[in-house]
Amino acid sequence: MKKSFTYGLLVTTALLLGACSSKGSQSSGSKQKTLNVSIAMEPSTADPNTYTDVYSGSMLTQTLEGLYHTTNTGKVVPGVATKLVKPTDHGTTYTFNLRKNAKWQNGKPVTAQDFVTSFDRQVDPKTKSQYANRFISFKNYTAVQKGTKKPSALGVKALGKHQLQIKLSAPDPDFNFKAAGEYYPINTAAVKKWGSKYGTSSTKTVSNGPFTLQNWDPSKGSWVYKKNKEYWDAKDVKIPDAKVQVVKDPTTAQNLFAGGKLQETLISGGFVKQDAKRYPKEIVYTKKGTLSFLNFNSENKTTSNKNLRLAVSNSLNRQQLAKNVMEDGSTPAKSFVPDGENTDPNNGKNFNSELNTNTAYNKQKAQQYWQAAQKQLGTKKVSLNLLTEDSSDQKKLGEYIQSAVESTLKGVTVTLTSVPQQQQLSRMFGKKYQVTALGWSTDFPDPSDYLNLMTKANSVNFTHWSNPQYEKLMAKVNNTAKYQGEQRWKLMVQAGNVAMSQQPIVPTLQHTDVHLVSSKVGGLKYSFLTDSQYRYAYWK
Known part of the structure; x- marks a missing residue:
């Protein structure tokens, strides 16, 4: 989820940061003051070798630096x-x-x-x-x-x-x-000292980035990013520290924003329309390389059925989902690959425009696929369990999917199970689910990062789907010594068409991040691939 994806694995809600209004309580006085932010969930680890969730990825972005940034x-x-x-x-x-x-926070060289x-x-x-x-x-x-x-x-x-x-x-x-x-990188001496316990708390973590990690472990609801005085470019880090709070309820984040207790927020749902009117000069929209989708467990007899997956996909009115349900700036996903910086090197066309199929709502097709699935499964009725994270946005998504599928496909019953993020991940890795809602955020603008999610060897292929034709195409895509440029692009389009005809992953939405940024704070910008980096923040 990261971003990570970071890049890495991304749960649909991603980061939720609180903000302050232009009348924020910290809008006057010394420039050397704390930046207050919030996050939607607790990061699971500060270990760069084992993290998978977006919240941990965000923490590592603030505290570590690689060869580049x-x-x-x-x-x-x-x-x-x-x-x-x-x-x-x-x-x-x-x-x-x-x-x-370049040094670690303890003064030792990187x-x-x-x-x-x-x-x-x-x-x-x-x-x-x-x-x-x-x-x-x-x-x-x-x-x-x-x-x-x-x-x-x-x-x-x-x-x-x-x-x-x-x-x-x-x-x-x-x-x-x-x-x-x-x-x-990771501090060699620290890993030798702490072993598998490295990254389990701030006292067992060593930073080389703009900030050090203070007062953190996975059970805590708040921690601090403190300016790293040993960082090679410390002179350009303007704020002394950033205090982070876990705020899971969007309403609470809004109240903290209105009270001037926080300086930045990633808002969602109905707050987007509300805040666009309330804070027209402080709202920022950023189209992201982040997709939400439904993973169907192909090792489960029911959800391994291609026609059932296609029936569910065609039941979803993604325009309605984005505009009337999520209301957070998201747009309908057109395939497994986000629109944005992925273009054909020969003609400049977007990847999704070159695919043979799309994700348009089609009730008639949905019912035809369902009839075919009924014959193959030998039953008129099917019960599906949809596993989601226990956040407000994921619950809204689940409720829409439940309603859309049950009203379109007579005989299909959808039950919802919402659990904390780490439980969801554990069940996905353990194959203990039928359908699960999650997302993916990439760190680089290439369709292969998304297409590889469905390859057999990928450790985060939660679908457990495998298709010989798809594997052959992706093997060529990943053989960049032999296949490059336009030839490689055509192979990715072919692979995309195979996957769209099967849909082991059913795309739902492409994210648009909507931030509120206090007019008293500068330097917080966002792009298709990147999120907040507090190293660039400054008080105006």
Whole structure:
């Protein structure tokens, strides 16, 4: 979810940040004052090698820095590396010189070995990282995952204290984005000291980014990002700290905003229309590379049925869902890939415009698919359980899907189960669900990040769907040594058409983040791929 996705896994509600009005209580006095923000859920870990949720990803964005980082407008710039590197050996070898003044919060230097330790640790099967395939393009990744080679065989090597070499198995057109948002170092001495307990609290975490993590563990409802005085670019970090509160109820966040207790909020639902009128100069809309969808468990007899999935998909009026139900600026998802920065290198067309099918509402088709499913399943009635996170937005989404499906497909009953985020993830990894609502947020603008979610080898393929034709196409897409440019793009379109004809994942919405940002605070900007970075925040 991240962003992470971060990138990484994203639950539909993502981050919820509170804000202050223009009459905020901290609008006067010294510029050296705390920025107060909120988040919708507790992060699960501060370990960059094991996180999967967007909340942990957000925390890591504030406290860690990789070889590169992104500006507040989404541009990739040097981080721990001294410059953006051009690869050699036909795009497969990167050699980085690291800043000698890059330090951990304890004053120790950030070394090439810290990157090696992190990367090797994440791909080590013993770590049980649920997203080890962040490093799938690295040399020997597959052999390490299979256990035929040791983690130290991964294509990363310290050539010296401040020189790092990365070798890929094939060119990666999105390497720079991943180096900015996914490939973090970890303090080698700290990992040796704490082992698997690293990242379980702020006292067992060491930061090298703009902020250090203070007073945090997964059970706490608040913590602090404190300016890291050892950060190499500390002079450009304007605020002394940011206090974070967990605020799960949107109404509470609005009250904190109105009272001037917080300086930024990611709003949703009916608050979008309300706040557009109330704060017309402080509202910011950002179309995101983030999709919400329904995952159907293909190892369950009922939900493995293609016609049932297509019946559900055609039952959904995504225009109505976005405009009248969610009311949060979201737009109907057109496929498994978001509209935005994904364009054909030959003609500039959007990926979704080149697919053969779409996600338009079609009641007649839905009922035809349902009739076919009834024959194949040998029953006139089906009960589906929809698993969601226990947030207000996910509950609204679930209720709409329940109503739309039951009113269109006679004989289908949908029950709803809402659980805390970590329970939802646990059930998904354990295959203990029929249908689940979640989302994905990417760190790089390439359709393959979404298309790979449905490949058999992907550790976060919660559908457990596998299709021989799709696997062959995606194997070529991922073979960037042989397939590049227009040829690779056509393969992705072909794969998209196969997936759309099967829909193991049923797309629902593409997100538009809607923020309220106090007129007293500057520097908080957002892009298709990036969220708030408090390193750029300042009091006006």
